[in-house]
Amino acid sequence: MLVLEGLTCRFGAKAAVDDASFQVAPGSFVGVIGRSGAGKSTLLRTINRLVTPTQGRILFDGLDVTSLRGGELRQWRARSAMIFQQFNLVGRLDVLTNVLMGRLATMPAWRALSQLWSEQDKALAMSALEQFDIAALAAQRADQLSGGQQQRVAIARALVQQPDIILADEPIASLDPRNTKIVMDALLRINKHFGITVLCNLHSLDLARGYCDRLIGMAAGRVVFDGAPSALTDLVARELYDLEAADVMGATPAPMPQGVPALGTAAAA
């Protein structure tokens, strides 16, 4: 269980996240929504401790994440895998090595430095690639892949971290509708088949409604909505998004999941 208690993150006088308190049950798929600048990215980055909170606490299964330092903090970052809008792969390295990077936190420093991957880790990485139908790309340089393929590699890397929670920060923001569906389906599969909790920032409200069990709405750093997608009426959504409402609500049809996608069924884009 992830618990946030009065979490606040200030940049100078501005509170990017302002007194956020909520709990996320294991195995849920939670969408964080809100207009640009609402504080969604900062919230996820603070949970992962890429950003240091100014006030409040983050607890995970009773562990006080806010006070972690050094090796313990590195372990937490491995347990809370981040997925970024821009994929964050090492472009000059091949796909398999990029996925194996997800195993670094489990290795002794000398092996991590020389990147001596065990056969077991290689098998795990290949299996993750197979699950997203990109095993055939294992030997290719990451920067030769399409955006959708790169994001699937990033998701495979997150999966081999064997995380408790995945924090996905606008994972489909730079993708076309077809790849948006492939990547959202991959996250849904991880959530439903492996039971890994997903906390996912999404700009598109329609997408959030289609994929998430629960939505947390942010405005000016504060949590202003927390409930089931069905409870988010158009009126509340319009208040949440203000002038951006037309852009995020049904302007272009958002892809919807057709049930929970089986493993290894993503189209080989």
Ligand SMILES: Nc1ncnc2c1ncn2[C@@H]1O[C@H](COP(=O)(O)OP(=O)(O)OP(=O)(O)O)[C@@H](O)[C@H]1O
């Ligand atoms: N490192 C930083 N230094 C100063 N201000 C920051 C920093 N990071 C974020 N902010 C500010 O905090 C606020 C929240 O930003 P954040 O990126 O978390 O919002 P967001 O909802 O994720 O927006 P977007 O969807 O545009 O990414 C914004 O006003 C932003 O300018």
